[in-house]
Amino acid sequence: MGFEGVEYVWLNGRIVPWKDATTHVSAHALHYGTGVFEGIRSYDGPSGPAVFRLPEHIDRLFASAAAYNLLHPFSPQQLIDATVEVVAANGMRNAYIRPLVWSGSEHLGIRVDSPIDVAILALADMGHVNAVTKENGVRATLSPYRKIHTSMIPSTAKACGQYLNSRLAIREAMARGFDSALLLNTDGTVAEGAVENLFVVRDGRFITNDARSSILMGITRDAVLGLAEDLGIETEVRALTPQDLWEADEAFFTGTASEITPIREFDDRPIGAGGRGPLTKRVQDAFDAATTGTSPTRAAWRTPVKGLAATAAAS
Numbered sequence: 001m002g003f004e005g006v007e008y009v010w011l012n013g014r015i016v017p018w019k020d021a022t023t024h025v026s027a028h029a030l031h032y033g034t035g036v037f038e039g040i041r042s043y044d045g046p047s048g049p050a051v052f053r054l055p056e057h058i059d060r061l062f063a064s065a066a067a068y069n070l071l072h073p074f075s076p077q078q079l080i081d082a083t084v085e086v087v088a089a090n091g092m093r094n095a096y097i098r099p100l101v102w103s104g105s106e107h108l109g110i111r112v113d114s115p116i117d118v119a120i121l122a123l124a125d126m127g128h129v130n131a132v133t134k135e136n137g138v139r140a141t142l143s144p145y146r147k148i149h150t151s152m153i154p155s156t157a158k159a160c161g162q163y164l165n166s167r168l169a170i171r172e173a174m175a176r177g178f179d180s181a182l183l184l185n186t187d188g189t190v191a192e193g194a195v196e197n198l199f200v201v202r203d204g205r206f207i208t209n210d211a212r213s214s215i216l217m218g219i220t221r222d223a224v225l226g227l228a229e230d231l232g233i234e235t236e237v238r239a240l241t242p243q244d245l246w247e248a249d250e251a252f253f254t255g256t257a258s259e260i261t262p263i264r265e266f267d268d269r270p271i272g273a274g275g276r277g278p279l280t281k282r283v284q285d286a287f288d289a290a291t292t293g294t295s296p297t298r299a300a301w302r303t304p305v306k307g308l309a310a311t312a313a314a315s
């Protein structure tokens with residue numbers, strides 16, 4: 001994920017040049033992980049670029065901030081407008097957007113927060129999922145690291161510090177030659193990937209878990225449940241076990257960065273036919289239509305980036 005081409009950052013209510021969007025080494029968040037963030041994307045389409053499910057992401061940002069009592073003066077609508085503004089200011093059509101709310105620089109004690117800072121970055125290059133991965137899928141492994149139980153750190157809040165758990169899991173999986181990690185929770189059922197939710201497909205039905213399994217309630221997960229309904233695919237929400245993966249016809253990860261990524265192998269055993277399954281492909285196509293604005297039913301999921309018009313290339 002490169003920072004090339006990023007000219008502006010939204011910081012505490014103002015658009016500032018990239019080089020001026022700095023914080024001090026005494027920032028509380030740098031020492032204790034006391035920040036919350038979002039990962040959001042904008043997609044170009046025939047009617048111009050739009051941010052995918054922006055109000056839902058901003059709502060989750062506010063819920064995450066509330067979980068850690070990170071109080072700042074901005075309203076959800078102000079951060080929605082600011083997100084659109086920073087994408088447009090950078091002239092980006094397909095952006096990865098990273099709002100961040102963090103405890104800044106005034107105290108270092110764990111008992112108190114410093115004044116809260118808010119920034120929104122927009123990056124041009126996502127670089128997470130490519131066409132080959134989207135088609136061929138990834139090889140996942142069961143991680144020796146367990147997902148932090150929601151009684152220890154609320155899994156539904158997207159807080160900076162809890163990504164140490166994700167980072168350990170993904171680096172360990174990569175060191176063993178896998179693409180992705182799957183984490184169990186402390187109950188011994190499957191939680192999720194390092195930065196993705198999990199769906200298993202069995203007998204034509206999508207099965208996924210929920211917050212009771214210590215997961216982040218993904219917005220892509222929610223989109224897939226909605227798109228499945230549009231496509232007439234049955235869904236079930238229940239705890240998942242590694243056995244569900246062994247017995248699956250298909251499986252896929254969901255996430256803003258990874259979109260819908262097929263899982264072709266789990267610990268060296270093929271899932272189903274060992275590639276992208278037909279129902280995974282169907283929901284990927286529906287997702288692409290929703291993100292680019294060609295879906296007849298999901299126009300409300302896109303917040304247009306005002307100031308960046310449709311181009312002939314996108315239509």
Ligand SMILES: Cc1ncc(COP(=O)(O)O)c(C=O)c1O
Binds near residue numbers: 196219256
């Ligand atoms: C731990 C974790 N689970 C799931 C997800 C997927 O969430 P979303 O679809 O909202 O990006 C993410 C990514 O944000 C994540 O970091």
